[in-house]
Amino acid sequence: MAQQRGLLIVVEGCDRSGKSTQCDNLVTSLKQDGIDTELVKFPDRTTQTGKMIDSYLQQKSDLDDHAIHLLFSANRWEAMKALSEKLNNGTTLVVDRYAFSGVAFSSAKGLDLEWCRNPDIGLLTPDVILFLDLDIDEAEKRGGFGQERYEKRELQIKVRQEFMKLKDDSWKMIDASQSKEDVQRDIWDTIQSSKAQLKDTIQPLQFNLWK
Numbered sequence: 001m002a003q004q005r006g007l008l009i010v011v012e013g014c015d016r017s018g019k020s021t022q023c024d025n026l027v028t029s030l031k032q033d034g035i036d037t038e039l040v041k042f043p044d045r046t047t048q049t050g051k052m053i054d055s056y057l058q059q060k061s062d063l064d065d066h067a068i069h070l071l072f073s074a075n076r077w078e079a080m081k082a083l084s085e086k087l088n089n090g091t092t093l094v095v096d097r098y099a100f101s102g103v104a105f106s107s108a109k110g111l112d113l114e115w116c117r118n119p120d121i122g123l124l125t126p127d128v129i130l131f132l133d134l135d136i137d138e139a140e141k142r143g144g145f146g147q148e149r150y151e152k153r154e155l156q157i158k159v160r161q162e163f164m165k166l167k168d169d170s171w172k173m174i175d176a177s178q179s180k181e182d183v184q185r186d187i188w189d190t191i192q193s194s195k196a197q198l199k200d201t202i203q204p205l206q207f208n209l210w211k
């Protein structure tokens, strides 16, 4: 029997929602469960586009809002071949941010939402989308935002609103205001039930995002 492909699990949320910690935990738990799993993070700051993005986020350079949006999208497109090969070889990927962040952050700055979606149309379609939802006051209580561009209360409020415009019924909403352990347990339970649902109906990989 052909080896089953890996799952593409996307984790989204505002800054300070605990995404990176929970992505690490999920990768560890899946591996402990015997599932070949890797963590992927967007933006990937190591590539040529990633370096430009990193410099922009650290406010070392300025770019037109449209231009940086397209760079974030290019940073995903250039990863698609390698990621699809991994998935087809049976590796499950936990992806810390994806095109939903791309659209939410740029449209929160005032760009047209439909325009923002366009460059990411046709990316790999996620199997599961988790959204770590955290109230802005809670996020600020957790030591406040960092120094990077976008890590500001007013913008983060807008970003959350934009995420909610993108959300559909398939999104798994996780209450990220709970303790780390409870969030981790909720994520694990959600992944287990998604896997049970997908079990016999898993489709070949599709480059179908927003099509």
Ligand code: NYM
Pocket (backbone or CB within 6 Å): 015, 042, 043, 057, 072, 073, 096, 097, 098, 099, 101, 102, 103, 105, 106, 149, 150, 151
């Ligand atoms: N971000 C991330 C975007 O504006 N567009 C994108 O397409 C992606 C993937 O970059 N504040 C923003 C969201 C974050 C910042 O991400 C860096 P992180 O996960 O905080 O390192």
Ligand code: MG
Pocket (backbone or CB within 6 Å): 015, 016, 148
């Ligand atoms: Mg951040």
